[in-house]
Every structure is written in C-alpha cells, then in structure tokens.
Amino acid sequence: MKFKIACLQMDIAFGNPEKNYHAASRMIDMASSQKPDIVVLPELWTTGYDLANLDGTADEGAQEAKVFFHEAALKHQTHFIGGSVANKTEAGIENTMLIFDKEGEFAGKYSKLHLFRLMDEHLYLAAGKDKGLFSLDGHKFAGLICYDIRFPEWVRAHALQDVEALFIVAEWPIQRLEHWRALLIARAIENQCFVIACNRAGADPNNTFAGHSMVIGPWGDVIAEGGEGEEILFAEIDLDQVKEARSKIPIFTDRRPELY
Numbered sequence: 001m002k003f004k005i006a007c008l009q010m011d012i013a014f015g016n017p018e019k020n021y022h023a024a025s026r027m028i029d030m031a032s033s034q035k036p037d038i039v040v041l042p043e044l045w046t047t048g049y050d051l052a053n054l055d056g057t058a059d060e061g062a063q064e065a066k067v068f069f070h071e072a073a074l075k076h077q078t079h080f081i082g083g084s085v086a087n088k089t090e091a092g093i094e095n096t097m098l099i100f101d102k103e104g105e106f107a108g109k110y111s112k113l114h115l116f117r118l119m120d121e122h123l124y125l126a127a128g129k130d131k132g133l134f135s136l137d138g139h140k141f142a143g144l145i146c147y148d149i150r151f152p153e154w155v156r157a158h159a160l161q162d163v164e165a166l167f168i169v170a171e172w173p174i175q176r177l178e179h180w181r182a183l184l185i186a187r188a189i190e191n192q193c194f195v196i197a198c199n200r201a202g203a204d205p206n207n208t209f210a211g212h213s214m215v216i217g218p219w220g221d222v223i224a225e226g227g228e229g230e231e232i233l234f235a236e237i238d239l240d241q242v243k244e245a246r247s248k249i250p251i252f253t254d255r256r257p258e259l260y
C-alpha cells in the first residue's frame with residue numbers, strides 16, 4: 001500500500017498557541033492541494049519550548065488540539081500525526097502526540113517517554129507511559145518524539161510488534177543536525193522500516209532548529225529531505241518495500257535474544 005506524506009516543517013511562535021494554530025491551519029490548507037494521505041506536524045507545535053510558561057499555555061487534556069485535528073481530518077479526509085502538544089494531565093504536563101484518522105476519529109496517542117535534560121524537560125514535563133503504537137488503514141505504525149531516537153532498544157520494541165513505519169516529531173537543534181540524520185537513517189536500516197521525521201524550522205530564544213525533515217526507506221535510502229527553513233515536505237512511501245527488505249535480510253529471524 002502506498003501513502004502520500006506531507007510533513008509540515010513549521011516555524012513555531014514561542015509561547016503563542018493562537019498564532020501557531022493559524023499557521024498550522026494555513027499549512028494544512030496548502031498541503032491539501034497535493035491530497036496527502038497522512039499529514040505530520042512537529043513536536044510542541046502549539047507552544048514551542050516555552051516550558052516556563054506552560055502552566056498558562058498547556059492544553060487541558062489536549063482538548064483544543066483534539067477538536068482541531070478531528071475537524072481538520074474531516075475537512076481534508078486525511079490522517080493526522082498531530083506532532084505533539086503540551087497536554088495538562090493529572091500526572092503533570094505531558095508532551096503528547098495525537099493521531100486522528102481520515103474519518104476524524106481519535107486513533108491513538110503517545111506521550112514522550114524520554115525527557116531531554118539538556119533542554120530542561122525533566123523540570124517542567126511529566127514522562128509518559130504509552131507504547132505509541134497505532135494503526136491506520138490496517139497498517140501498524142509507531143510514534144516517537146525527538147530524543148526518543150537515541151534509544152534504539154525502545155525503537156526495536158516497536159519493530160518487534162511488526163511496525164512498518166516510525167513517525168518521529170521533533171524540535172531538534174541545528175548544532176546536532178548530523179546526529180539527527182545519522183540516527184534516523186540507522187533506525188530505518190536496523191529496523192527495516194520507513195522513518196518519517198518531521199522537525200520544526202526557525203529559532204526560539206534559546207535554540208535554532210535544524211529543519212531537515214526526512215522520509216527514509218527501509219534500506220536507509222533518503223526519499224525526501226527538507227532544507228532549514230519553513231516548508232512542506234512531500235513524499236510517497238510504498239509499504240510493500242518493508243516486506244521485501246525483511247525477507248532479503250531476515251534480521252528478525254536471525255536475532256539471538258536468548259544471548260542479549
């Protein structure tokens with residue numbers, strides 16, 4: 001099965017959800033002219049990394065974002081991997097990805113599991129406990145958020161559940177662009193699956209972000225890659241390539257988990 005993907009490599013206004021909702025709506029309208037099957041947004045796209053003010057700007061139960069994606073999915077008949085939003089829960093503020101299918105139905109959520117100390121996430125955010133697995137059109141996928149790609153054992157746990165594509169949303173800083181590219185390509189090769197990674201563009205008071213959203217095939221081939229600025233990255237993926245790669249080099253059969 002083929003899917004046409006649109007990654008919204010947004011610039012994000014710092015601590016300004018209203019402005020970011022307008023910007024996202026405008027980009028979704030633009031992307032829709034190409035009739036994508038799946039639209040992907042970046043990490044914390046409503047607030048950016050304005051962590052110190054999340055008490056005032058976080059979305060209670062992610063309700064506003066849920067309504068937004070429900071309506072956008074119905075309007076454009078497109079699946080949404082809704083980046084992530086600051087989600088006020090009983091456990092604290094989580095960094096939560098929402099997935100909506102093209103009928104406007106809630107299809108899953110994932111709250112970031114590994115908090116990134118270098119950007120003070122552990123001081124302001126609560127770590128999630130979700131698995132992040134979901135299905136769209138009968139295919140199994142997983143959601144990951146930014147720093148998660150440094151944990152190959154977490155990604156492998158998804159691959160062992162027959163996931164065919166990993167959707168990664170991020171606010172990855174420019175100074176580690178080469179880590180971003182290398183880690184994404186490695187995760188695709190070692191798990192023999194597609195990697196669809198949507199990063200933000202632009203800067204906030206503390207960081208400049210890398211852009212370079214990427215769509216990578218199960219052989220590690222870079223199908224599409226963005227530049228540094230705001231843009232919409234389009235790519236088509238063919239999930240049949242996952243079966244081909246896994247049957248040609250059967251690493252899932254050849255693993256020796258009893259020894260490691």
Ligand SMILES: O=C(O)CCC(=O)C(=O)O
Pocket residue numbers: 116119145146147148150171172173176179
């Ligand atoms: O791991 C990195 O270098 C960047 C991670 C990051 O920016 C994040 O998780 O928000």
